[in-house]
Amino acid sequence: MGKALFILGIPLFVFLLTGLAGKKLKPFATGIIGTIGIAIATLISYLIACEYFFGIGKVDGKFQEIIPWTFEWLRFTDKLHIDLGVLIDPISVMMLVVITTVSLMVHIYSFGYMKGERGFERYYAFLSLFTFSMLGLVVATNIFQMYIFWELVGVSSYLLIGFYYTKPAAVLASKKAFIVTRFADLGFLIGVLILSFYTGTFDLSELTANKGSLVVATTAGASFMGLSVATWAMALIFMGGAGKSAMFPLHIWLPDAMEGPTPVSALIHAATMVVAGVYLVARLFPVYVFAAPDVLTMIAYIGCFTALFAAIIAMTQTDIKRVLAFSTISQIAYMMTALGVSGYGGHEGLGYMSSMFHLFTHAFFKALLFLGAGAVIHAVHSNEMANMGNLRKYMPITHITFLIACLAISGIPPFSGFFSKDEILTSTLENGHYILYITLTVTAALTAFYMFRLYFNIFWGKREKTYEHKPHEAPLSMCLPLIILAVFSCVTGFIPFSDFVSSDGVPFATHIKWSVAVVSFNVAMIGGLVALLFYARGSFASDLIVERIPKLYHAALRKFYMDEIWMFITKSVIFKIICYPIAWFDRHVIDGTMNALAIGTQRISSSIRVLQSGRVQFYALVFVLGTLLLTVWALYM
Numbered sequence: 001m002g003k004a005l006f007i008l009g010i011p012l013f014v015f016l017l018t019g020l021a022g023k024k025l026k027p028f029a030t031g032i033i034g035t036i037g038i039a040i041a042t043l044i045s046y047l048i049a050c051e052y053f054f055g056i057g058k059v060d061g062k063f064q065e066i067i068p069w070t071f072e073w074l075r076f077t078d079k080l081h082i083d084l085g086v087l088i089d090p091i092s093v094m095m096l097v098v099i100t101t102v103s104l105m106v107h108i109y110s111f112g113y114m115k116g117e118r119g120f121e122r123y124y125a126f127l128s129l130f131t132f133s134m135l136g137l138v139v140a141t142n143i144f145q146m147y148i149f150w151e152l153v154g155v156s157s158y159l160l161i162g163f164y165y166t167k168p169a170a171v172l173a174s175k176k177a178f179i180v181t182r183f184a185d186l187g188f189l190i191g192v193l194i195l196s197f198y199t200g201t202f203d204l205s206e207l208t209a210n211k212g213s214l215v216v217a218t219t220a221g222a223s224f225m226g227l228s229v230a231t232w233a234m235a236l237i238f239m240g241g242a243g244k245s246a247m248f249p250l251h252i253w254l255p256d257a258m259e260g261p262t263p264v265s266a267l268i269h270a271a272t273m274v275v276a277g278v279y280l281v282a283r284l285f286p287v288y289v290f291a292a293p294d295v296l297t298m299i300a301y302i303g304c305f306t307a308l309f310a311a312i313i314a315m316t317q318t319d320i321k322r323v324l325a326f327s328t329i330s331q332i333a334y335m336m337t338a339l340g341v342s343g344y345g346g347h348e349g350l351g352y353m354s355s356m357f358h359l360f361t362h363a364f365f366k367a368l369l370f371l372g373a374g375a376v377i378h379a380v381h382s383n384e385m386a387n388m389g390n391l392r393k394y395m396p397i398t399h400i401t402f403l404i405a406c407l408a409i410s411g412i413p414p415f416s417g418f419f420s421k422d423e424i425l426t427s428t429l430e431n432g433h434y435i436l437y438i439t440l441t442v443t444a445a446l447t448a449f450y451m452f453r454l455y456f457n458i459f460w461g462k463r464e465k466t467y468e469h470k471p472h473e474a475p476l477s478m479c480l481p482l483i484i485l486a487v488f489s490c491v492t493g494f495i496p497f498s499d500f501v502s503s504d505g506v507p508f509a510t511h512i513k514w515s516v517a518v519v520s521f522n523v524a525m526i527g528g529l530v531a532l533l534f535y536a537r538g539s540f541a542s543d544l545i546v547e548r549i550p551k552l553y554h555a556a557l558r559k560f561y562m563d564e565i566w567m568f569i570t571k572s573v574i575f576k577i578i579c580y581p582i583a584w585f586d587r588h589v590i591d592g593t594m595n596a597l598a599i600g601t602q603r604i605s606s607s608i609r610v611l612q613s614g615r616v617q618f619y620a621l622v623f624v625l626g627t628l629l630l631t632v633w634a635l636y637m
Contacts, residue, residue, distance in 0.1 A: 003044050004086045004139065005069050007096060010041045011132035019125040027120035034124035035107040038131060042100035049093050053500050057090075063505040065089045065205055070141055079200040085141035087204065090501045091282055091356055095138040098363045099272060101488075103131045105481035106263045109371050112477035113263055113378060123163060123261070130156040134272040138279060142202040143192050146283070150188070150240070150276065154181050157273050161260040173259040180253040184243020191236030198222065198229060204283060211344065212287040219291065234292035238281060238299060245277030245332045248306040252562055254329055258321040262374030265321060266367045269328040275359050278335045285352060285503055289344045300340025304436045307333035309560070311446040315453070316557040319383045320373050323454050324366070327409065330443060331362050337440065338424040341431045342503065349503030350430065350510065354423030357497040361416035364492060365408035368485035372402035375478055376458055379471040385454070389461035394471040397479050399459050401486040406455045408489045410448035411524045416493035418521070419512075425520055426513045444520055448527030456535035 014037035018030050025033070057063050070085025107127060114123055133152035140146035155178075162174030196202050198218045206214055215230055222229040241247075246254040254274070258265055268274060281288060281299065288296045307330045314326035335355040342351025375398045380388055392399040408415035411422070421444065428437040473479065498510045555561065611622075 004048055004088060004096075007041045007044050007048075007100070008086070008132060008135055008139070010037045011128045011135065013037070015125050015128035015132060018121055018128065023121065025121060030121035030124050031107070031111055034128055035104070035111075037128065038100060038104050038107050041131075041135075042104045045093075045096040045100045048088065049097050052088060052093050053090075057088075057093075061506065063090050063500070063507075067141055067205075077200075080196060080202070082144045082202055083142055084145055086139045087141045088139070090505065091279070092138050094356065094360060094501060095279060096135065098360060099131065099134050099138065102272070102363055102367045103127070103267060105367060105371070105485055106267045109266075109374070109478050109481040110261075110263045112475040113374055114261060117261075119163065123160075126156060126159045126163070127264075127267070130160060130267065130272065134276070137276060140204070142204055143195070143207070143284075144202040146204075146280070147185075147189060147192055150244070151185065153244075153273055153276060154178060154185065157181075157257075157268055160264040160268070161257045163260055163264065167259070169256075170259040173253075173256040177253040177257050180250060181243045184250050185240050187236040188240020188243075191233045191238075191240070194229060194233040194236070198233075208284065208286045212290045215287050215291040228292070230287075230291040231295055234284070234288055234295045235298070237284065238277075238295060241277030241280040242302070243277070244280075245274050245336065246329045247277070247302055247333065247336060248309055249562065249566075251306065251310065251329050252559075252566055255322050255325040255559070258319070258325055262321065262370060262377060265324070266370035266374070269325065269366055269370060274328055274332050275335070275363070278332060278339065278355065278359055281336070281339050282352065282356060285339065285342075286344060288339075289342075289503075296340050296342075298340075300337050300433065300436060303333040303336030303338075303340055304439050305333075306330070307337065307443045308439050308446075311443045311450065313556050313559050314450040315446060316553060318385050320376065320385060320388075320454060320458065321370070321383055323450060324369050324373060327369075327447070327451065328366060330447065331358070331366065331409070334421065334424055334440065334443075335359055335362075337436060338427055341428050341433050341436060343431070345504040346502070346506065346508050347510075349508075350423065351427035352503040353498050353501055353508075353510070354420060354427050356501045358417075358420035358424055360495075360497065361408070361420045361489075361492050364485050364488040365405045365415075365417060368401060368405040368482060368489055369409070371478070371482055371485065372398050372405060375474040375482065376402075378474060378478070380467065381469075385457040388458045390459070391471055392459040395459075395473050397473055397482060401482040402459070403455060404486045404489050406451045408493075410451050410528060411444055411520055412448075412528075413517075413521065414490075414493065416489050416491070418517075419493035420497075422512060422517050422520055423510065426516045429513075429516060441519060441523055445523035445527040448524040449531050452528045452531035453535050456531060460536050 014034050018025070018034055051057075052066070053063075057066070066088040067085055068088060070083050073082050073084045075081040107124070110123070110127070114120055117123065130153070133149050133156050136149035137146055137153060140149060158174045158178040161177055162170050164170040192202070195207070195215070199207060199214050200218070201207065201214070219228060219230040219233075224232055243250045254269075257268060260268075288299075310326045310329035310333065314323050314330065317323045317326060335358050338351040338355035338358065340351070342349055342355070344352075375395065376388065376391060377383055379391070379395060379398075382388070404415065408417040411418045413419075425437060425440055425444075428440060474482075496510075499507045502508055558564075
């Protein structure tokens with residue numbers, strides 16, 4: 001397991017090398033160095049996974065936490081200190097495999113997609129930094145180390161989203177992502193500080209050991225505004241996760257992040273940044289279950305609402321990358337809901353297992369969707385569905401792989417999304433959350449509808465005019481990742497995931513619940529068939545929807561005005577009501593007081609400076625007058 005440190009070291013070394021020496025290397029050499037580096041890290045990840053799951057990881061029928069490397073970085077008190085290390089357990093190993101695999105596909109794909117782009121070497125340097133940051137986050141041994149890498153993920157995503165820094169929209173999108181997630185991360189930091197203050201540790205193993213007993217014991221009896229300290233701490237920590245994973249109402253940054261290069265969108269949306277919040281809740285899951293169950297319930301309902309909300313918006317978008325962006329929000333919300341309804345241990349933890357399973361399968365088919373969309377954009381030079389159609393004749397490989405991804409995300413068997421989504425729906429139903437089950441089932445139908453709306457508008461339909469430039473299939477460097485990810489999207493659903501990942505580390509058996517599976521399959525088929533009727537012949541049926549429900553359609557098209565609401569809150573509430581009075585108080589009261597003291601001191605010093613004039617005669621006169629006054633005072637007193 002000592003080789004786990006190389007998974008972090010290699011991307012960091014590649015980032016430093018390509019970042020510092022990139023200008024002296026040819027762009028192709030920079031890409032090769034970055035790709036070879038992540039390929040080695042991927043190989044090591046697979047070796048660690050095999051060694052852990054089929055070797056040293058399981059002891060007495062339970063998967064153990066292994067810390068192959070750690071050292072003390074900062075010490076605050078006898079008990080409280082920050083360590084840096086590597087934690088190996090089922091979900092961290094799973095994330096190592098997912099992150100390195102998707103990152104490798106993006107590195108290879110970018111050879112074709114980013115060819116000839118200015119800043120090619122800078123792009124590969126940022127990819128390595130992003131991969132290093134995410135890998136450091138998932139193997140963190142303590143929550144403060146996780147927070148450090150959490151912020152590095154934010155910084156590197158800012159750099160990648162704003163890669164086209166001469167494009168105003170990209171600059172605004174990168175700033176929006178950075179500010180929104182920093183706002184959420186403030187809650188994360190406060191939650192970490194509260195938790196560490198009461199427990200006296202940042203260590204994840206100590207916090208989650210024995211069903212979170214340390215947190216339960218140390219925060220017992222402590223409350224604030226009617227809620228326990230544990231509830232406040234875990235809710236604030238979830239706030240950070242909600243920002244990263246784009247949960248309502250902190251989702252507004254994610255659609256605009258599409259301004260970055262399409263391979264970046266695949267990396268951010270598939271396996272890295274957006275799943276960080278899900279991973280955070282999963283990592284602290286025993287604490288949520290036993291110390292803050294109310295927060296877990298809140299997570300379930302926020303996730304369920306976000307899933308439906310994002311799916312409705314995705315049905316109206318015309319930019320293919322924005323459709324996929326809202327699809328990501330909806331699918332991540334599925335994972336959050338599953339965590340929120342889950343119990344702990346054995347079959348009670350089905351929601352936990354299904355959340356991690358969907359995270360695993362989603363990474364591959366969502367990366368495939370984004371990279372397929374990138375191949376389409378590369379061919380037609382447009383993001384708008386209205387400028388596409390009939391592309392199956394020109395791009396057969398992209399067409400087939402994109403169709404596989406659509407089937408997977410829609411939950412059509414035997415593709416991977418069917419199995420993981422079925423487990424999520426089963427977990428909501430078996431735990432008695434019927435409203436959540438119905439909502440997620442409806443969302444599944446909407447998912448199939450908007451994904452096949454996207455598919456038919458891109459690859460089928462009739463075009464009134466021909467393309468200015470005849471579209472053609474993407475080069476091998478772009479097609480190869482599509483084929484590999486398509487294979488993963490076909491086979492990963494058959495992995496007996498519960499044999500490897502569970503809430504308490506003990507494997508358990510799962511079976512398809514056919515009553516749930518049949519319903520989810522039927523609603524997915526209905527959604528797909530409606531899309532077929534509306535869009536297969538290129539009748540861009542948005543007009544029909546506009547005629548029937550114009551207000552709802554336009555509201556969804558404008559994303560229910562959430563951007564406008566946030567701008568109103570920011571400008572009219574935060575700036576005018578909060579920031580402007582504080583600024584006025586700072587300028588007129590605080591600065592005014594300091595300025596008054598300075599002016600008064602200056603005037604007093606100016607009036608008495610004659611006493612320090614340097615003239616001996618004046619000093620003698622003052623001395624004599626003072627002596628006389630003292631003498632007179634002494635005689636008459």
